[in-house]
Amino acid sequence: MTLHVTNTLTGEKEPFEPRDPENVLLYYCGLTVSDPPHLGHARSWVHVDVMHRWLEYLGYDVRHVENFTDINEKIVARVGEDDLGEDEADVAETYIERTLSDMRALNLLRAEVYPRVSEHVPEIVDLVETLIEKGYAYESNGSVYFDVTSFDEYGKLSNQELEEIESQGDPDERSEKRNPADFALWKAGGVDEAAIEEHRHEGAADAEHACETAQTWESPWGEGRPGWHIECSAMSMTHLDETLDLHVGGRDLVFPHHENEIAQSEAATDQRFANYWLHCELFQMDDEKMSSSLGNFVTVEAGVDQLGTNVLRTFLTAGSYNSKQLYSDETIAEAEERWDRLERAYDAAVEALDSPDARTKVEDESLRADVDEARESFVAAMNDDFNTREAQSALLSVATAINAHLEDREEYDYRGLRTAVETLEELGAVLGLSFVGETTGTADLAGDVVDLVLNVREQERDAGNYDRADQLRDELEALGIEIQDTDDGASYRLPSGE
RNA sequence: GCCAAGGUGGCAGAGUCCGGCCGAACGCAGCGGCCUGCAGAGCCGCCCACCGCCGGUUCAAAUCCGGCCCUUGGCUCCA
Numbered sequence: 001m002t003l004h005v006t007n008t009l010t011g012e013k014e015p016f017e018p019r020d021p022e023n024v025l026l027y028y029c030g031l032t033v034s035d036p037p038h039l040g041h042a043r044s045w046v047h048v049d050v051m052h053r054w055l056e057y058l059g060y061d062v063r064h065v066e067n068f069t070d071i072n073e074k075i076v077a078r079v080g081e082d083d084l085g086e087d088e089a090d091v092a093e094t095y096i097e098r099t100l101s102d103m104r105a106l107n108l109l110r111a112e113v114y115p116r117v118s119e120h121v122p123e124i125v126d127l128v129e130t131l132i133e134k135g136y137a138y139e140s141n142g143s144v145y146f147d148v149t150s151f152d153e154y155g156k157l158s159n160q161e162l163e164e165i166e167s168q169g170d171p172d173e174r175s176e177k178r179n180p181a182d183f184a185l186w187k188a189g190g191v192d193e194a195a196i197e198e199h200r201h202e203g204a205a206d207a208e209h210a211c212e213t214a215q216t217w218e219s220p221w222g223e224g225r226p227g228w229h230i231e232c233s234a235m236s237m238t239h240l241d242e243t244l245d246l247h248v249g250g251r252d253l254v255f256p257h258h259e260n261e262i263a264q265s266e267a268a269t270d271q272r273f274a275n276y277w278l279h280c281e282l283f284q285m286d287d288e289k290m291s292s293s294l295g296n297f298v299t300v301e302a303g304v305d306q307l308g309t310n311v312l313r314t315f316l317t318a319g320s321y322n323s324k325q326l327y328s329d330e331t332i333a334e335a336e337e338r339w340d341r342l343e344r345a346y347d348a349a350v351e352a353l354d355s356p357d358a359r360t361k362v363e364d365e366s367l368r369a370d371v372d373e374a375r376e377s378f379v380a381a382m383n384d385d386f387n388t389r390e391a392q393s394a395l396l397s398v399a400t401a402i403n404a405h406l407e408d409r410e411e412y413d414y415r416g417l418r419t420a421v422e423t424l425e426e427l428g429a430v431l432g433l434s435f436v437g438e439t440t441g442t443a444d445l446a447g448d449v450v451d452l453v454l455n456v457r458e459q460e461r462d463a464g465n466y467d468r469a470d471q472l473r474d475e476l477e478a479l480g481i482e483i484q485d486t487d488d489g490a491s492y493r494l495p496s497g498e
Numbered sequence: 499g500c501c502a503a504g505g506u507g508g509c510a511g512a513g514u515c516c517g518g519c520c521g522a523a524c525g526c527a528g529c530g531g532c533c534u535g536c537a538g539a540g541c542c543g544c545c546c547a548c549c550g551c552c553g554g555u556u557c558a559a560a561u562c563c564g565g566c567c568c569u570u571g572g573c574u575c576c577a
Contacts, residue, residue, distance in 0.1 A: 006515090008502090012515070013515050014515095028577090029577075030577085031576095031577075032575080032576075034575090042577090043577075044577040045577080048577095072575085073575080074575065155501090158501065158502075158572075158573085159501055159502070160501055160502095160573080161500085161501090164499090164501075164573085165500090165501095165573075167499095167500090183574070184574095195575095198575090199575075228574085229574095248577095249577065250576075251502090251503085251572080251577080252571070252572065252576050253572095253576075253577070254502080254572065255501080255502095255572055255573060255574080256572090256573080256574045257574085257576085260574085281503080281577095282570090282571070282576095284571095288571095289570085289571070289576095290577095291576060291577085292575085292576070292577095293575055293576060318510085318511075319511070320511095320512085322503090323503085323504080323511085324504075324570070324571080325511095326510070326511095328509095328510090330509065330510075330526085333526080334509085334511095334525060334526055335525090337525065337526060338525055338526085340539095341525080341539095344539070348539095348540085377523095381512090385515095387513095389512055389523095389524080390512060390513085390523080390524080392524070392525085393511095393512075393524035393525080394524085395524095396524055396525070397524075400524095403539090403540055403541065404540090404541065404542090406540080406541090407533090407540065408532090408533085461535080464535085466535060469535095469536095470536070470537080473537080473538090482538075482539085483537090483538075483539095484537095484538060484539050484540090485534075485536095485537085485538080485539090486539085486540095
């Protein structure tokens with residue numbers, strides 16, 4: 001059973017074969033840092049992170065590169081707003097820091113490099129020059145455009161015919177372009193004020209001033225700024241190779257961004273740009289996608305604060321990366337239940353392992369068989385195009401096996417439980433779920449205080465003062481502390497997230 | 499208009515590539531039982547699906563083929 005992935009280029013699910021059997025080159029189209037990251041971004045990040053973790057689990061070394069687009073009109077438009085910064089670079093830096101901190105909060109593995117467009121202008125210029133020399137691009141009024149008619153396979157990723165694309169070109173720019181579908185590799189001059197005006201928020205600097213803060217670079221065609229698409233080609237070639245194994249990004253980038261990346265890269269190198277194109281589907285709000293431009297987003301920061309990393313990651317992987325996912329209070333609540341169920345079973349197993357009864361030689365065949373089976377189905381699910389929903393199901397069935405084993409039992413199967421716990425830890429880690437929370441000093445203290453209250457409650461219960469006992473339980477629950485009475489005393493769970 | 503993805507139980511969401519083990523997973527909600535002072539958690543069991551519509555292929559179709567309807571995304575701001 002080997003890994004299979006759905007390749008947008010072919011529309012087929014194919015066996016994954018990296019060029020080098022030991023190393024995988026993974027490029028992820030990162031953010032334009034003009035807004036705080038939202039849960040839609042987090043969904044893609046987490047899925048890419050799970051891909052990265054699974055590839056490592058399979059034994060590959062993963063070289064993972066993820067860019068930041070820090071040159072963009074939308075960034076310029078925010079100059080002066082709040083404390084974002086006084087020029088384009090400041091604003092970008094503010095959001096890059098914010099993004100990296102959000103990524104840490106989501107427990108993402110770090111990429112090897114986070115290249116920035118602003119640091120790769122020379123490479124971009126080189127690439128553009130190559131394209132001009134090879135006859136794929138032309139200069140016009142100080143700007144450089146890619147001539148789509150020169151690249152026979154233009155449209156192969158998004159499955160469109162060139163004439164269809166041509167008819168949709170922006171009429172305002174036709175004058176400079178040979179073909180309306182041609183796209184800019186290099187844009188002459190500074191930033192267009194009108195473009196800034198369009199994206200300005202309240203409180204931002206006026207458009208004229210903002211434009212003045214935007215950086216321009218020298219080039220063979222005069223002062224100017226790089227076009228949007230060329231950056232990813234330049235950066236992925238710089239930090240990885242001319243041919244990538246996996247190129248991942250949001251579904252909304254298929255056209256024009258990825259289509260153009262293919263055209264300019266393959267034209268320049270005569271090599272296939274990426275062997276596998278994977279696209280993450282978007283969040284579905286009521287009847288539209290979540291996006292920065294629609295303003296209907298929840299920030300990653302708010303999501304982590306509200307739900308905690310584990311619940312959030314459970315939510316974000318509750319559907320396959322390449323299927324749309326419904327974003328609603330109900331679907332979030334469901335993810336919370338799924339995670340809680342996992343965590344409760346895990347905690348119960350760990351607790352049982354600590355008890356003296358666990359040292360027996362009882363063997364529970366069905367526990368062991370269920371855990372083995374769960375592991376197999378987890379592996380099969382992940383190998384089948386990173387099916388995280390199925391993988392979660394496998395984890396949940398380990399939880400059920402643990403609970404069933406613990407039910408009405410005097411003696412435990414130590415080895416069986418041990419395996420179950422290790423399986424949850426190991427496979428959970430593939431999804432970035434962490435059962436062993438960091439116990440901070442304050443959490444320990446809180447635990448001690450809760451124990452104290454529970455002791456008092458226990459005395460009240462023994463005395464038959466159930467009203468008083470229930471009151472204490474209600475008050476603890478009002479604080480988010482969940483109480484469970486068991487045969488040997490009450491246990492509790494502190495609120496998750498912290 | 500063109501391109502792409504999808505329409506599966508009350509909800510959510512796998513399964514569709516490679517037709518039979520799908521008598522449709524996992525979870526939530528609901529119901530019954532056990533446990534319990536009560537509650538929760540948990541266990542066992544159950545309910546709910548003619549798998550968008552119509553036609554075809556086949557011994558056999560949610561899965562393959564054809565047509566239709568609907569939804570969503572993209573069509574140069576987008577993860």
